[in-house]
Amino acid sequence: IGSMVFSSCDMFKKVQKEEPATTQTGEELEEIQGTLKYNPKTGKYEQVTKVTQKIDTVQWTVTDPEKEPPITTSGGTYGQNGNTNTNPGPSGQSEFKDAYNVAVMLPFLANRFDQITGKADPKSELALNFYYGAKMAFDVLSKEGVKLNISTFDTKASDGEVRTLLNRPELTGADIILGPVRKSSLENTANFAKENGITLVSPFSPSSSITKNNPYYLQVMPSLESHCYAITKHVLARHSSTKVVLVARNKAAEVSRLKYFQDANYAIGGRGSRSFGEFVVTDNSADFSEMDVASHIIEGDTTIFIVPSWSNESFVYSFLRQLKVAKGRNPVIVYGMPQWMKYKRVSYDYYEELNLHVSSAFHVDANTGAARDFRRNFYNRYGMVPSEEAYAGYDVMLLMGRSAKKYGTMFQKKLDRENRKSLVTKFQFEPVVTKLGIAEEDYTKIDRYENKYVNILKFKDYYFQLSK
Numbered sequence: 001i002g003s004m005v006f007s008s009c010d011m012f013k014k015v016q017k018e019e020p021a022t023t024q025t026g027e028e029l030e031e032i033q034g035t036l037k038y039n040p041k042t043g044k045y046e047q048v049t050k051v052t053q054k055i056d057t058v059q060w061t062v063t064d065p066e067k068e069p070p071i072t073t074s075g076g077t078y079g080q081n082g083n084t085n086t087n088p089g090p091s092g093q094s095e096f097k098d099a100y101n102v103a104v105m106l107p108f109l110a111n112r113f114d115q116i117t118g119k120a121d122p123k124s125e126l127a128l129n130f131y132y133g134a135k136m137a138f139d140v141l142s143k144e145g146v147k148l149n150i151s152t153f154d155t156k157a158s159d160g161e162v163r164t165l166l167n168r169p170e171l172t173g174a175d176i177i178l179g180p181v182r183k184s185s186l187e188n189t190a191n192f193a194k195e196n197g198i199t200l201v202s203p204f205s206p207s208s209s210i211t212k213n214n215p216y217y218l219q220v221m222p223s224l225e226s227h228c229y230a231i232t233k234h235v236l237a238r239h240s241s242t243k244v245v246l247v248a249r250n251k252a253a254e255v256s257r258l259k260y261f262q263d264a265n266y267a268i269g270g271r272g273s274r275s276f277g278e279f280v281v282t283d284n285s286a287d288f289s290e291m292d293v294a295s296h297i298i299e300g301d302t303t304i305f306i307v308p309s310w311s312n313e314s315f316v317y318s319f320l321r322q323l324k325v326a327k328g329r330n331p332v333i334v335y336g337m338p339q340w341m342k343y344k345r346v347s348y349d350y351y352e353e354l355n356l357h358v359s360s361a362f363h364v365d366a367n368t369g370a371a372r373d374f375r376r377n378f379y380n381r382y383g384m385v386p387s388e389e390a391y392a393g394y395d396v397m398l399l400m401g402r403s404a405k406k407y408g409t410m411f412q413k414k415l416d417r418e419n420r421k422s423l424v425t426k427f428q429f430e431p432v433v434t435k436l437g438i439a440e441e442d443y444t445k446i447d448r449y450e451n452k453y454v455n456i457l458k459f460k461d462y463y464f465q466l467s468k
Contacts, residue, residue: 093410094407094408094409094410094411094413095175095408095409095410096408096409097175097408097409098147099147099148099149100147100148100149100175100176100401100404100409101148101149101151101170101173101174101175101176102148102149102150102151102174102175102176102177102178102400103151103152103153103170103171103174103176103177103178104131104134104150104151104152104153104178104179105153105155105162105165105177105178105179105180105185105189106126106127106130106131106152106153106154106155106178106179106180106181107123107124107126107127107154107155107156107157107180107181107182108120108124108127108128108131108154108155108156109121109123109124109127109154109156109157110124110154110156111154111156112124123157125387125389126181126204126389127181129386129387129389129390129393130203130389130390130392130393131152131393132378132381132382132386132390132393133378133386133389133390133391133392133393133394133395133397134178134393134394134396134397136374136377136378136381136394137393137394137395137396137397137398137401138150138397138401140398141397141398141401141402144401144402144405145405146401146402146404146405148401151170151171151174153165153168153170153171155179155180155181155182155185157181157182158185159182159184159185159188162180162182162185162188162189163188166188166189166192171192172196174198175198175199175404175409176198176199176200176201176400176404176409177189177193177198177199177200177201178201178203178396178397178400179201179202179203181204181205183205183207183210186202186205186210187210187211190202190210190211190214190216190217191211193214193216193217194211194213194214194216194217197216198216199216199218199409199410199411199412200216200217200218201218201220201396201400202217202218202219202220202221203220203221203392203393203396204220204221205219205221206219206221206222206223206224206227206361207223208223208224208225208432208448208450210448211447211448212434212447213434213445213446213447214446214447214448215410215412215413215431215446215448215449216410216412217448217449218412218415218429218448218449219448219449219450219451220392220396220427220451221361221451222361222450222451222452222453222454223450224257224260225260226450226452226454227337227338227359227454228257228260228261228264228308229260229264229267229452229454230359230454230456231261231306231335231357231359231454231456232261232264232265232268232306233264233268234335234357234456234467235304235306235335236265236268236269239302239304239333241265241269241273241274241275241276242274243298243301243302243303243304244265244276244277244304244306245276245277245278245279245296245303245304245305245306246258246261246262246276246277246278246279246306246308247279247281247305247306247307247309247319248278248279248280248281248307248308248309249280249281249309249312249315250280250281250282250284254308254309255280257308258276258278258308260308261276261306261308262275262276276306277296279293279296279305281315281319287314287318288314288315288318288319289318289322291318291319291322293319293322293323293326294326297326297327297328297330297332298330299330300330301330301331302330302331302332302333303327303330303331303332303333304332304333304334304335305323305332305333305334305335306334306335307319307334307335307336307337308337309337310336310337310338310339310340313343313344313345313346314345316336316340316343316346317343317345317346317350320334320346320350320351320354321350323354324350324353324354327354331355332354332355333354333355333357334354334355334356334357335356335357335358335359336356336357336358337358337359338358338359338360338361340356340358341358341360341457341464348459348462351459352459352460352462355458355459356458356459357456357457357458357459357467358456358457358459358464359454359455359456359457360454360455360456360457360464361425361454361455362388362391362392362424362425362455363424363425363455363457363464363466364388364391364423364424365466368423370423371391371423374386374391374394374423378390388424391423391424392424394423395422395423395424395425395427398422399418399422399427403415403418412429412449413431413449415427415429415449416429416430416431425451425453425455426453427451427453428451428452428453429449429450429451429452430449430450430452431446431448431449432446432447432448432449432450433445433446433447434446434447
């Protein structure tokens with residue numbers, strides 16, 4: 001399977017797309033972020049990844065998954081000859097099995113394979129890297145006695161293809177579904193999983209609006225609200241709320257996000273807490289050159305600016321540039337969003353001088369022994385450096401397989417007992433209760449299960465690293 005480079009979830013969306021003017025919540029952050037570091041030899045900021053050997057170009061050919069299942073192992077049970085029990089339906093009861101039927105639905109885009117060059121479509125890199133990492137996890141699970149019947153399907157990034165796949169017996173008889181990526185396809189699959197009582201694991205979407213009243217839906221990527229809460233918690237553990245200023249453009253979508261931080265402030269500090277300051281930028285000039293940043297600087301003390309904006313890089317660039325001038329000798333700390341790690345225009349000197357922090361769903365600490373081992377084994381097996389999607393595929397599949405063995409088909413009900421460190425993050429799953437459930441104080445009414453753990457990264461020494 002195809003030639004790979006580092007990839008991110010933004011391959012499935014347009015760059016620099018403006019948010020719609022709406023006050024609705026449930027916005028998506030979309031991206032799995034990487035780590036950047038300054039390379040003095042090239043004069044550029046690069047992913048923190050090195051190899052000592054030349055990476056071979058790996059070609060791929062398309063095979064019929066029914067004749068030749070793409071995931072095989074000498075230990076576990078993979079394919080269609082193991083446990084063929086169909087799911088009993090939405091009973092809500094966890095069932096233990098000798099082997100679990102798992103359907104993997106990802107956009108491999110085999111239909112876009114270039115027969116002339118022998119290379120895959122670059123947009124398939126997310127799925128292929130994730131799949132490679134998952135394959136490595138299958139080997140580990142096999143040695144641990146976890147048996148999985150794996151069926152792998154190419155969604156072709158098509159809603160129509162997904163609707164067709166959902167009629168196949170491998171899907172109707174699945175115990176667990178992994179994927180898909182596309183939001184509209186994920187919504188259809190979530191409804192299917194709810195109707196049929198199948199646990200659906202969503203590895204990429206941070207949206208909180210995919211499904212409702214669905215205890216079968218497991219969301220690996222933290223929602224925007226979880227990112228805002230994590231930033232607020234990190235700030236209040238170190239600073240008074242009186243020093244915090246929330247910054248947003250005068251856009252309904254951005255202004256509505258400020259409530260997440262204010263609510264988190266009250267939840268953490270109590271209703272007696274002082275509200276964060278707010279700076280709504282009304283500057284409509286093309287380069288945002290007329291922002292009144294200076295009036296929000298606290299003389300002789302540290303000012304913390306939280307900027308939950310990401311769709312307009314020019315705005316972020318202009319804000320940081322003017323803040324650098326306006327602060328004078330006064331210290332400032334800026335908290336931004338994960339998309340900032342992918343910006344091309346903003347000088348990283350600003351990140352360094354303004355003490356930038358960002359939230360991130362995933363973070364690979366390449367210095368840990370486990371990460372080094374995975375990196376070496378992945379390279380030896382596939383001839384390339386693993387992307388963050390590869391690490392994520394490994395982590396998610398290990399969690400899914402081990403949890404199914406321990407807790408059965410409805411393992412998501414027990415994941416709040418697990419707080420296991422993985423290669424790219426910690427998993428901290430919690431049930432999200434429906435609004436009606438909250439009103440009635442009935443915490444058995446579940447909207448979904450969400451991983452709430454968010455890393456806070458600090459830009460220091462010209463690369464992003466975990467904040468101590």
